[in-house]
Amino acid sequence: METLRQPLLQISGLQKSFAAPAGGRHRIVSVAEFSLTAGLQLALAGESGSGKTTFLHLIAGILQPDAGTIHFNGEPVSTFSESQRDRFRARNLGYIFQTFNLLPGYTCLENVLLGMSFGPGVDRGRAQQLLERVGLGDRLQHRPQQLSTGQQQRVAVARALANRPKLVLADEPTGNLDRKNSRAALALIREACREDGAALLLVSHDAELLGQFDQVSDFSQINQTVHLEEIA
Amino acid sequence: MTIFSIVLRSLRQHALSCAVTSASVALAGGLLLTVWVVKTQSQAAFTGINGGFDAVLGARGSQLQLVLNAVFHLEASPGNVVWQDFLDLQNNPDVELAVPLAVGDNFHGWRIVGTTPDLFQKSEYAPGKKFELRPGGNWFDPARRSAVVGSFVAEKMKLKVGDRFHPFHGLIYDEQRQHAETYVVVGMLKPSNTPADRVIWIPLEGVQRMSGHHAGADTEISAVLVKLKAGSALAGFQLENYYNKQGNHLTFAWPIGRVIAELFDKVGWFDRVLTLVAWLVAFVATGSILASIYNSINERRRELAILRALGARRTTVFSVIVLEAATISAIGVALGFGVYAVLISVVTEIIRSQTGVVLEPFASNPVMFWEPAAFIVLGACAGIIPACKAYRTDVANNLGPYS
Structure with a gap:
């Protein structure tokens, strides 16, 4: 039944390269075809340096591809102007980073509110509800540095869901956590995405984490630049 | 957010x-x-302060110095005016009021100015405002060694009615130059927020006849404050012309505001x-x-x-x-x-x-x-x-x- 649905994310011919320090360019991403159905949870397995983060940045519109198209809900995101991509990201995506990227000067509640500020608008009640859902209802006014690493990750999860995203991108979300916290964090991310109806695209090299997903794809099969390809 | x-x-x-x-x-x-x-x-x-007067008559010299001396009680007097010149000006039909001033003494650095009661009783230092005394005080008696103290001097020197003091010669305080005469404070001015607050006022004759002043001082004054009659629009021009261009020993500083404005220009x-x-x-x-x-x-x-x-x-x-x-x-x-x-x-x-x-x-x-x-x-x-x-x-x- 899943395959009959309209893909949420449709990528074709995607390419991205960067200038190499020694001259020339390195192609980091070369994805011929990739799609993700709405509400689906997919893990991409890949080694460090395989271009996973760049791939997620391209989907998020943080980076602009050299070639290829990205369609999100039928809209050609890859042709958007920068401000359109900012708007797209603020309204449709949640992003969980390996290092959480919480703002240290903001409280937990303010960090979550920030996740809504540039998109649908601030909803203080929802922000509190999200923090309660991730077990931090009594830490609303704490700053990130007053929390444990696991708690910080939970704030990051709440922030990623704050704008009711259609897709959550998670880049090694448990990379900084111990095994116990790692399992708990992943369970929380998956459950929260499921409850909110958001698709989840997670990249990791952690075999145990990947083992918890029903659908896992090998990123090296998707990204055809297995080794950094030097372009003349 | x-x-x-x-x-x-x-x-x-x-x-x-x-x-x-x-x-x-x-x-x-x-x-x-x-x-x-x-x-x-x-x-x-x-430029707004003129003490209620239009002009100042004084010895030949700088108009600015004359105004600063007679109106603001700053600077030294450029010289003296003989009594007859004062009388001539007072009798001019365009002059409503002429008040003589004599300076040259101080009390611990505060300037003592001799004048006539007309300054307090006939002039207004600002429209509708006359100098007033604090309760319990009187204006000085021209025939006695009595003094009315400006509010600021009274505050700084802690003077009160009944206090006695010896004037000192000159405008700068020098304890070696004390005059023998003793003056009695008979009144204290209410604050007027004008330079008059910084002056000790005594009868004109007091300064003129103070011991140690030069011979002839009793027939001389330092300056005359002049108020012209309302409606005599040309009087100022005529008197300025008479004293400054035709005469050669007096200066007529008119109007006072213009003279001060020139200071600010400078x-x-x-x-x-x-x-x-x-x-x-x-x-x-x-x-x-x-x-x-x-x-x-x-x-x-x-x-x-x-x-x-x-x-x-x-x-x-x-x-x-x-x-x-x-x-x-x-x-x-x-x-x-x-x-x-x-x-x-x-x-x-x-x-x-x-x-x-x-x-x-x-x-x-x-x-x-x-x-x-x-x-x-x-x-x-x-x-x-x-x-x-x-x-x-x-x-x-x-x-x-x-x-």
């Missing part, structure tokens, strides 16, 4: 540098306000230098806003990248930085009014003690509206360069490690 709340959190994070830069803006703002208000108010106050360069210094301080303060925010951008790249990753546009990040600079400036401007209050209180007191002129530092003045606006605009402009740096922040490279 609005842009402004993001700005406030950023300021909270960088509270120390924000406080230091705001303080420098406050200093500049307070300085500029003080210079401007003192300039405009003192010019208005000094010292205008000083105002301009002070204003320039204040603006330079303002630009330095603005530069400190620029430097502090610009330097902080490096350590805030990640924070800016996170904001961008959450959907903030480049223009939003740009606006946050410009607004942050403007807010630092606005805080400085607000604190600047406190600096102004302190500075102006000190300057007002100095001017009052030196001239008797009282400024109104908290009266509405256009500078109080345009200065805050100008400083906030300057602050916002100072934010543009760091904002451009923030605008160019590379999101992907500043978000953290690539997995």
Whole structure:
């Protein structure tokens, strides 16, 4: 039944390269075809340096591809102007980073509110509800540095869901956590995405984490630049 | 969360540098306000003060010196006027009132001026305002060694009715030059906020006949305050022509306001230098806003990248930085009014003690509206360069490690 649905994310011919320090360019991403159905949870397995983060940045519109198209809900995101991509990201995506990227000067509640500020608008009640859902209802006014690493990750999860995203991108979300916290964090991310109806695209090299997903794809099969390809 | 709340959190994070830069803006703002208000108010106050008179007649010399001596009780007298000249002027049909003044003595540095009761009883130092005595006092008796003390002198010297004192010769206090005569304080003026507050008034004959004054002093005076009759529009021109062009031993300073305005023209360069210094301080303060925010951008790249990753546009990040600079400036401007209050209180007191002129530092003045606006605009402009740096922040490279 899943395959009959309209893909949420449709990528074709995607390419991205960067200038190499020694001259020339390195192609980091070369994805011929990739799609993700709405509400689906997919893990991409890949080694460090395989271009996973760049791939997620391209989907998020943080980076602009050299070639290829990205369609999100039928809209050609890859042709958007920068401000359109900012708007797209603020309204449709949640992003969980390996290092959480919480703002240290903001409280937990303010960090979550920030996740809504540039998109649908601030909803203080929802922000509190999200923090309660991730077990931090009594830490609303704490700053990130007053929390444990696991708690910080939970704030990051709440922030990623704050704008009711259609897709959550998670880049090694448990990379900084111990095994116990790692399992708990992943369970929380998956459950929260499921409850909110958001698709989840997670990249990791952690075999145990990947083992918890029903659908896992090998990123090296998707990204055809297995080794950094030097372009003349 | 609005842009402004993001700005406030950023300021909270960088509270120390924000406080230091705001303080420098406050200093500049307070300085500029003080210079401007003192300039405009003192010019208005000094040119507006004429003691209720139109002109001053005195010995041949500088009109400015004459006015400063007779009206503001500053400077030395340019010379003496013989009594007959006073009588001639008093009998002029265009003159409503002529009041003789004689100076040359002091009491611990406070000027003693001899005059006639006409000064207090017939003239108004400002429209509808006559000099008044504090309860329990009397005007001096021209036939006795009695004195009426200006309010400021009374306050500083703690003089009261019934006190006795010896005048000292000259306008500068020298304890070796005490006169033998003893004067009794018979009255104290209520504050008039005019230079009269800084004077001890005694009968004209008292100064003229004081022991130790030169022979002939009893038929001479220092100056004459002149009030022309209302409606005699040409009288001032005619008397100025008579004394200054046709005569050769007297000076007729008319109108008093014009003479003082010339003084401000002469010292205008000083105002301009002070204003320039204040603006330079303002630009330095603005530069400190620029430097502090610009330097902080490096350590805030990640924070800016996170904001961008959450959907903030480049223009939003740009606006946050410009607004942050403007807010630092606005805080400085607000604190600047406190600096102004302190500075102006000190300057007002100095001017009052030196001239008797009282400024109104908290009266509405256009500078109080345009200065805050100008400083906030300057602050916002100072934010543009760091904002451009923030605008160019590379999101992907500043978000953290690539997995």
